Amino acid sequence: MRTAINLVLALSLVLGTSAFAEIPDPREMTFAEQQFTPPATERFVLDNGMVVHFLPATEPPVITVEVLFHAGTLYEPKKTVGVFELMATAMRTAGAGERGPTQMDSDLEALAASISSSAGDEQVSFSMRSLAEDFGQCLGLLRDILLEPAFDSAVLARETSNKRDWILRQNDNPGSVTRRVYYQTVYADHPYANYATLESIDRIDRDLVLERHRRFIRPDNCILAVAGAISLEDLQTHLDQAFGEWQADGSPLPKMQEWTGFGSEPGVYYAEKDINQANFRFGHLCLDHKHPDRHAFEVMNFALGGSGFTSRLTKQVRTTAGLAYSVGSWHYNRAHAGTFFGYCQTRADQFGKALNMMLDIVAEVHGKGITQEELDLAHSSLTASYVFNYTTPARIVNAKAQLEFSGFPEDQLERDLEGLKAVTLEDCRRVAREHLDPDKVIIVVTGKRDMFDSQLEDLGKVTVVDMEIK
């Protein structure tokens, strides 16, 4: 113990603190901005047009690869939504190159490596994780999956049938019902509202999947991100070997159409489910991901409901009133149309109370903006936590690839930080006034209306959502 006290004393002297082992008040502790230099990533383009972002890292001895393709629901007519999900799944599971479906699985698992695929609204992506020692072999498998998927008919039929079965389960849990109905309503007549249905899945055949693969999975339509224990030279050799002969056919790249005039009337959209909570969201269309006001909106929403325990919604609805475990607001700044919404789940007979409390808080911020104290907290938090964008090699390089994919300049992360720092109290007040609209919200609630403390009709025009699975 004596030694330990001496150590503490020695430390105090080194740090120049005068008091002997005095415990500072944590509120008074101040720290300089954490200095760091984001590691520089490499960018290069293969002869066939593939863009590659790369960050070497010595340890641990693993390598990650992300491949992003411009494809997804936004490129698909409503009647065949689901085709990109099926395509992405079957590329991985229905055989590729010389390997049948089972061989692909066992070769990957013998290397303790993984390749997974996913399809979203404007992106189809593939992720690979491998030990550094197996990189070449694993990249060969990824190459086959991208270039030579077999789309084995029997496997494709199984994946199609599984997709149908998942759709049949889409009403099982209230959280996913509320989420789906909210997007279907707020984005009505925009492809962001489109979800695969039994009918759309039934319209998809192998030929359609092959056609989408031919048109979208091409070297001039993708961006790669590679991070891990490999040198630039070795990586280039491997990539040339895997993708050197892959050529685009010269046809024009698929284009997205433009959408206008979408969305639904404000009001209450009621999804009936026999549960003892009201699971709800309310909100409206809002800024997209490149809107000049997005930094100010992020700072404003941080104080309103985006920051967890320091936000107004959490403090009032959760901490003071004890009405909910999970409550807050979010700005989903999607590429083609953003949305702002509040979310909450509360005991059914507290629905009206919680909803009105939340709407009042949004209205207050809409009218008066946020306080200087809230702005200061948002600034210090967003600035200090910025370093967490740079914690793992994969995270750093994947972010770079995503930025280019979405058409942002390569130093956008740094620009965002400057943008956030520059936000003023007046900016927050203005964006709250211009972009929040608490009087014209779409309210989606899942639950049982006869258990609610409010008449739905008192909250707005009521639409009963058709829950039948078609």
Next chain:
Amino acid sequence: MKRPLAILIVFATLAIVAASSLAGDFKIEVEEFKLDNGMTFLVVQRPMAPVFAGYIGVQVGSAYEKIGNIGSAHLLEHMMFKGSQNVGTTNYVAERALMVQEDSVWQLIDSASQELPYLTVNNPELVAAANAHIEALRKTLDSLSGESSQYVVQNEFDGIYTANGSAQFNASTGYDYTDYYVSLPANRLELWFNLESDRLLKPAFREFFPERDVVSEERRLSVENNSDSKLFEQFIGTAFIAHPYQLFWEWQSEVHALTRADMEHFFKTYYVPSRMVAAVVGDVQLEEVKQLAEKYFGRLPKGTRPEPIYAREPEQRGERRVEVIYEASPAVFVGYHKTAFDHPDEPAFHVLQSILADGRTSRLYQTLVLEDELCLDISADVFPGGTLGDMHAGLFCIYAYPKEGVTTSQVEEGIYRVLDKVATELVTAEELAKVKKRLKADYIWSAYSNMGLAGRLAMAHTLARDWRYGLTLSDRMETVTAEQIRDVASRYLIKSNRTVATLVPKEEEVTQ
């Protein structure tokens, strides 16, 4: 402030279970030291990014609760976010006086409520007056809360972390562990020591009654209106009859009986330094961590050793079955009692489990999803300890989701065919090689994120009183043979040791 759902956590990646020899040249260097009060610190210096993860594991969880304080472990974990007698208040003395008043009003509400059933039977004419009395007391309680709010600096503990750029700030309550964790920029190391030691040294359970409602709402969200949890709750409640692992989540009826005194008692009993381990992983210096640990956590009093859990689950003598009728699609969960982490059968069981359920080429997935097309999905894990193993004898659990038109009994039969096969025939050399390669990869991947590594080290140390347990486990698995796997399968994966839970869709039940 979440509680992990065993069934929702996919233990696809193993913890550090690979011997360093398997992992080639790559080694995770862990430094360990212990304070005089018994608290252990584990440090991994990883300078890659100027951040660190701080993780505190306490050896206590819902398994330590008894009738009368069910829910204490979880609600206490929530209360630990209320700050301290220093953080979160402008005047703790005044606040404390109001808390005492609140608590006595609550006692009156509670005892009046206990009398209601007797009044209903014996003196029904007095019920209305009693209810009015309770209502008036509730109003008094609310006004006392209102009065306290003048001293409360709401969520200040969180606010200080937030202002300093925290990430991944949360906690979780399990059966044998409760964890508190956060990531911060590297130059905030002393802030972490300060805030964490402060709430452990002088906790303050302010805003107690609304927080109790929050926990109640959390149960509604995570259990009562979640089909998997709803089924799982009945599943383990059926599988365990003696051991406290039987309780998946505190019951709604018991949450509202908890008091601030329960929190204080539970905290004082179990939150003692000898039951705590802190893991600090990231861009930190070992010497500085040592000095700060002594300065801040050295202040915690030693405390006394609490009673251990004596209950042991008796041998199961026959299959148990349970149904849950709910508005969701069918599911079937199958469980087999297994041994605790220290049992000689554990390594073979671990390899068996991996061969059965890890990955698309695993026996269960390959057979039921890919070949026979009976299931949409199937997975398995070890409850409640996951890959590292269980503190006390746990359950090997299989979770299956039938395809449309397939009955749960067809799925069950399919599962039993797979299990019978591993109990009668030897697994292949390729399967054994695959598991060993996976162990090597998982050891390496476990070092990929600060928080992941911190959590694994703290958990292994809490479980086995030595973080190296992970490496020992792996060494033991290295020698597991195909014969041992068959032997373990034939002794544990048998009908008399089985519990089966099925989710029956509501509409189906109505038509039957």
